[in-house]
Amino acid sequence: MARLMDMGLNQLNTMLLDMSSLSQTAVAASIDAYSKGGRGSEVRKMAERLQALHRQVSDLSMEVIARYQPVASDLRFIKACFEISYGFFRYGRYALDIVEVLEIFGDLAKCDRSAVVDTAKVTQEMIRMSADAFARRDVNLARKIPAMDDTVDESYRNNLMKVMNAKGNLKCSLSGTLILRYLERIADHATYIGESVDYIVTGIEPTA
């Protein structure tokens, strides 16, 4: 027999899956706009929707705690919901930040965008893995994410070094740096989501 609490937990799960899908679309749209020269105007609405969903997840999580006093895996799931929902919300927010860079800097068609596009591919794969790991409660998949975070971090640092020594186009290097910074933050959140999936399934808290 289903427990009363299951209704709330299932609703939370559905909301997080919606956020997962929407945040992947938002990041993909922002990267697409950068690499293909679009404006990504649809991203703003997605980011706003993700923020609203994040608040709804927080409210529902609090309500389930207040009503049912969850314990064990139920409690771990709700605790992880806060982190995972925040991660999906931040994916959307950084996608919007990327689009805003494009609005400010205008046409970047003449810039060498390969480093950003390559890093974006890794980041988007991390987002997909974090989303799939959550959907399937797949600890093995979740544990593969941190190694990829190192790749993104390295790309960001390399770019910074390049910018510091470069004599080239400031517009290109500055926009690339900003976007890489947002990708680096997205990668961090993908790692946190992976850690939260691990915590739901195993109870193992991430180490600082």
Added chain:
Amino acid sequence: MLESVTSLDVEERQRLEPHDALETKMEVVGLDAWYSTKQALVDVNLNVRSNKVTAIIGPSGCGKSTLIRCLNRMHELVPGSRVTGSVLLDGKNIYGSDLDAVDVRRRVGMVFQKPNPFPNMSIADNVTAGLKLAGVKDESSMKEVERRTLERVGLWDEVKDDLKRSGASLSGGQQQRLCIARALAIEPEVLLMDEPCSALDPTATAKIEQLITSLKQTYTVVIVTHNMQQAARIADYTAFMYLGKLIEYDETTTLFENPRQELTERYITGKFG
């Protein structure tokens, strides 16, 4: 059926051995208990830490009340009952020939599910009933005990002007605090509580829970409760029992956040059966 449930394995028992900083007040070792031919406890091993609240949870009939009654030899008062194994109190077996059952029950007091003040006695006499049975006659020390224990349970201000009133005239929550005062008056070292709040409303329950939390400064408390949230609120350690076996025993936070046994997980999340 009993054989199908795994109790604490050797590794877990070792992990739960008390650390140096945590003294053991009572140690249950290989305890089995029967009601005639029906076995109620199966090889229970448990360390009760000094000055901590230990909660015992589990479904009806799992043996938690039997276990608590074995901790002060009340189980043997049931005709046909039997106990094997040992229960050490400060290292001495309470079932050993050198310890008297009455003395054990003085050192290990008990409070029951339903408040049971002596109905024909006043509030004051209820508090000192145990002392009188023990032969104490000095009036001034009786008065001192009355005041001290009623203050200890937070009842003094409510009853000090009418100590001659019948104990039965108090509210349910006050009666239960009176029973706790009666248990404390004989200065036990361990206080056993068998569902002490199950007959009380939320306000009275909150007062008893606050009292239990404060009592551990002086006493070691073992509480049986059906209310898992109560165990989570007040206990330092929690033991989960099922079909007479101790399935899991750990710090309360660990047991309720990340239980090691699937059976515990299913019980505390309400997925049982």
